[in-house]
Structure formats: C-alpha cells, structure tokens
Amino acid sequence: MKTNTFITLSTATANIGVLVGLVFxxxxxxxxxxxxxxxxxxxxTLSIISQATSDARDTDFNELKLRLNLNGDFDSITAEEWNQIRDYEIARSVRHEDVFFQYKRGLIDESAFSFSLQMAASRLSLWKWLNIGDPNPEFAAAINEHINKDGFKQSNFAAVFNEWAADKESPNSGLGSAKIFE
Structure with a gap:
C-alpha cells in the first residue's frame, strides 16, 4: 500500500470518527x-405544592386568601392583612418573573410560560394597587404585551378588584416603591 493511500484512508477514518462523535x-x-x-x-411543582400545603395548614391565611380571591370581599381585609397579602403577592410576582426568565433562556416550556403570564396579567392591578415594584422591565413589557393581544380576557378576579379599587387608596401607597408595573 502506498503512503498516500494510507494517509487518505486514515484521514477518512478519522473524519468518520469525528462525525460519529459529533452525532453522539x-x-x-x-x-x-x-x-x-x-x-x-x-x-x-414541588415549590408550588409546598406553598399550597403550607397555606392550607395556616387556616387564618387560607381564609384571608379565600376572601381575597374567591369572595372578592376586599372591604373585610384589614390593613395588617393587606400587608400580609402584599408579602404574598411579592413572592408570587417573583415566581412569575422567574418563569419568564427561565422561558427566555429556553429552560421552561411554552405552556408553563403562557399560564404564568396569564396569572401575572390577572394580578397586575392588585400589584399596582399594593405598590409592588417592577422586578424586571422585560417581564413588565411581556405582561403588557399579553394584555394588549387580541383575544385577551381579563380574569374575574381582576374585573372585580378593579371595580372595587377604583376609588380606594392602597394601605401601601406611601411606600415609595421603585418603578411600578406600567
């Protein structure tokens, strides 16, 4: 066998090996x-389950969430309870922003992102009213884009809350938060 033939065969074999390695x-x-x-x-999922189980064990807080979310009984909520709700909603906004962050990096699927964006859109008026600062301007822009899409339907909670909050001042209005969701 000639040297050129040997060199050609070994180069071809090496190239095939590289291609097989790339495929693997x-x-x-x-x-x-x-x-x-x-x-x-x-x-x-485990984080959400942990939070839900913790909330279920705290009957007072669970009752407060029911008054807020299901009954729309906003007038029965005290200033101290509004502060509790504010802390809870800050955590919720951060969790939704995290889903946005992970989605932008391809680490979370479209269905989880869409659900999270819809949930954030339904809480946006409450977050504004509670003076919860904007954790990420891109996230706020994504929420606003979602709200402005054709076919967007405001949640029942948002509609009832907006009507109630129209002439009410937030107990957190003097907090002086950074940029608020627009």
Missing part, C-alpha cells in the same frame, strides 16, 4: 437538556 455529542446534549427541563419543572 448532539444526542447527549439533547438528552441533558430534556433532563434539565424535567428537573426545573419538578422543582417548580
């Missing part, structure tokens, strides 16, 4: 991505 690398990266997405989804 791509397959492994896709598999790792699927595993990472699954882990993120599981962590979110």
């Amino acid at each position: 690398l791509i397959f492994e990266l896709r598999q790792n991505s699927a595993i990472a997405l699954s882990q993120i989804r599981q962590e979110r």
